[in-house]
Amino acid sequence: SQQGEEDPQALSIQEGENATMNCSYKTSINNLQWYRQNSGRGLVHLILIRSNEREKHSGRLRVTLDTSKKSSSLLITASRAADTASYFCATSSAGNKLTFGGGTRVLVKP
Amino acid sequence: EAGVVQSPRYKIIEKKQPVAFWCNPISGHNTLYWYRQNLGQGPELLIRYENEEAVDDSQLPKDRFSAERLKGVDSTLKIQPAELGDSAVYLCASSSGTRGTNEKLFFGSGTQLSVL
Numbered sequence: 001s002q003q004g005e006e007d008p009q010a011l012s013i014q015e016g017e018n019a020t021m022n023c024s025y026k027t028s029i030n031n032l033q034w035y036r037q038n039s040g041r042g043l044v045h046l047i048l049i050r051s052n053e054r055e056k057h058s059g060r061l062r063v064t065l066d067t068s069k070k071s072s073s074l075l076i077t078a079s080r081a082a083d084t085a086s087y088f089c090a091t092s093s094a095g096n097k098l099t100f101g102g103g104t105r106v107l108v109k110p
Numbered sequence: 111e112a113g114v115v116q117s118p119r120y121k122i123i124e125k126k127q128p129v130a131f132w133c134n135p136i137s138g139h140n141t142l143y144w145y146r147q148n149l150g151q152g153p154e155l156l157i158r159y160e161n162e163e164a165v166d167d168s169q170l171p172k173d174r175f176s177a178e179r180l181k182g183v184d185s186t187l188k189i190q191p192a193e194l195g196d197s198a199v200y201l202c203a204s205s206s207g208t209r210g211t212n213e214k215l216f217f218g219s220g221t222q223l224s225v226l
Contacts, residue, residue, distance in 0.1 A: 099155070
């Protein structure tokens with residue numbers, strides 16, 4: 001079963017635009033992580049935000065976490081063609097389970 | 111430093127045949143995970159090891175799947191016999207997190223299994 005649900009399932013934008021995707025989850029978490037997966041490859045960790053944090057930045061990435069709404073968002077600013085990939089949120093909850101959502105497929109057109 | 115290494119990269123077998131996947135985690139990583147990823151979906155955990163101990167195998171279909179991590183380093187995941195529905199990408203990941211934490215995972219490139 002997958003706890004996190006990403007929205008939208010797919011996103012198509014022009015290079016230079018911002019891309020925003022959301023993740024909702026159901027149970028309490030210890031932390032929430034975002035991963036990127038290029039076609040035919042494994043997942044690459046992008047950023048981790050703990051349950052007591054509200055916002056975190058890493059380069060062109062900005063992640064927010066709202067534990068009252070059980071939701072998180074990932075913003076990619078000034079997108080590039082190389083950002084084309086699938087993005088997954090993963091929640092870490094009791095028992096150290098790391099559960100992935102279904103992903104958002106992002107296409108950045110040059 | 112080498113990342114998580116998986117082999118083979120691709121495997122095509124006929125149903126009812128056995129298949130095995132191998133994973134070598136990043137050196138020093140105590141925790142090893144096997145995930146299955148169906149097309150267009152997120153990874154689903156099959157089994158998690160802390161050193162050589164399987165601490166979470168609740169999602170592993172034990173009638174046909176087995177896994178081992180005998181010396182707490184590399185690991186093998188086996189399916190016997192394979193079914194059509196087992197076609198998926200099998201991902202191995204490792205982390206340096208100890209029991210009680212869940213830090214970032216490092217993934218291998220996966221083994222894409224096609225069962226005909």
